[in-house]
Amino acid sequence: GDSVTQMEGPVTLSEEAFLTINCTYTATGYPSLFWYVQYPGEGLQLLLKATKADDKGSNKGFEATYRKETTSFHLEKGSVQVSDSAVYFCALSDRKAGTALIFGKGTTLSVSS
Amino acid sequence: DAGVIQSPRHEVTEMGQEVTLRCKPISGHNSLFWYRQTMMRGLELLIYFNNNVPIDDSGMPEDRFSAKMPNASFSTLKIQPSEPRDSAVYFCASTLRDNEQFFGPGTRLTVL
Numbered sequence: 250g251d252s253v254t255q256m257e258g259p260v261t262l263s264e265e266a267f268l269t270i271n272c273t274y275t276a277t278g279y280p281s282l283f284w285y286v287q288y289p290g291e292g293l294q295l296l297l298k299a300t301k302a303d304d305k306g307s308n309k310g311f312e313a314t315y316r317k318e319t320t321s322f323h324l325e326k327g328s329v330q331v332s333d334s335a336v337y338f339c340a341l342s343d344r345k346a347g348t349a350l351i352f353g354k355g356t357t358l359s360v361s362s
Numbered sequence: 363d364a365g366v367i368q369s370p371r372h373e374v375t376e377m378g379q380e381v382t383l384r385c386k387p388i389s390g391h392n393s394l395f396w397y398r399q400t401m402m403r404g405l406e407l408l409i410y411f412n413n414n415v416p417i418d419d420s421g422m423p424e425d426r427f428s429a430k431m432p433n434a435s436f437s438t439l440k441i442q443p444s445e446p447r448d449s450a451v452y453f454c455a456s457t458l459r460d461n462e463q464f465f466g467p468g469t470r471l472t473v474l
Contacts, residue, residue, distance in 0.1 A: 283462070292366075292453055292465035293405075338405065349395060349418065350463055354404045 251276045255339050255353035262329055262360050270324040270356045272313075272339035280341040282306075282315055282322040283350065287336040296324075296337070329360045364388075366466035368454050374472045380442040383469045386435055387456030395463060396429055396439050397453040405453075411437065444473045 256271040274280065281300045285293040297306030302317035311326045322339060339353040367386040375381055387394050395410040409419040411431045419429070426445070431437040441448055451470050455463040 285465075292467050293455075293463075294465070295462055298462065349407050349410050352405045 251280065251341060251343070251351050253339050253341055253351055253353040255337075255356050257354075257356070258336075259357040259359055262358070264331055264360055264362050265328045266360075268324070268326040268329045268333075268358065270337055270339075270358070272322045272324065272353060274320050274322065274339075274341050276320075276341055276343075278343060279317075280343060282313070283340040283342070284311070284313055284322070284324050285338040285340060285352075287338065287355070289335070293338060329358070331360045331362050334358055334360045366454055366456055366464055368452075368466035368469050370469060371467065372470045372472075374474065375444055376474050377445055378443045379473075380440065381444045381448075381471060381473075383439040383452050383454075383471070385437045385439070385454030385466060387437070387454070388458075388464055389435065391456035391458045391464070392434070393457045394431060394437050395455040395457075396437070397455065398450045399453060399468070400450045408439070441471075444471075446473045449473050 252275045254273050283298045284296040286296045287293045297308040299306040299315035302315050305314045313322050313324045336355045336357050338355045340350040342348055342350045369384045393412050396408040398406045398408055408421045409429045410417055414431045427441055429439045449472050451468045453465050453468045455465045457463045
């Protein structure tokens with residue numbers, strides 16, 4: 250079945266460092282891909298998404314490119330801030346509306362000043 | 363836009379008691395999802411509904427868990443009887459299109 254694999258955390262960085270969180274997927278079709286972020290004590294929020302190959306999703310300085318050839322959707326940010334400390338989840342879904350998301354296990358990011 | 367509303371935000375109960383978690387999806391959304399999050403198992407899909415009809419409940423741990431969606435604006439997740447291993451944060455999410463799910467703030471359940 251479809252699945253998502255994320256790099257294990259925690260990831261610990263200093264402020265202004267470059268961030269990469271790896272995400273690869275296995276899917277039989279052509280899924281949509283998502284990154285969600287969960288701040289402490291809160292629910293998940295959509296960070297960015299991409300619906301077809303070579304699409305780049307971006308938001309709040311974060312970017313991820315849908316790479317069909319490598320089945321990847323790595324999350325990047327050029328300069329992290331302390332406020333980016335959170336848990337990041339990669340997810341995929343079948344294009345069929347109303348189907349459930351398949352989430353990775355999440356990667357905890359901790360940014361220190 | 364009030365977002366997805368969940369109640370209660372925190373619930374502490376004793377083993378054996380019945381627990382009912384509530385969710386109000388975003389108005390107009392036609393799919394609703396219940397998730398459970400723990401440190402050990404991460405984020406797990408329990409059940410989801412399309413147009414108030416349960417589609418996939420394979421994630422429901424056992425018969426002690428049940429979920430209903432009597433109308434488009436309300437859903438419940440019930441645990442009876444509750445056990446300490448049910449302690450987790452339970453999230454409800456809803457979606458209309460593109461499978462972009464909107465999550466509620468969660469209910470933190472502690473079973474003593």
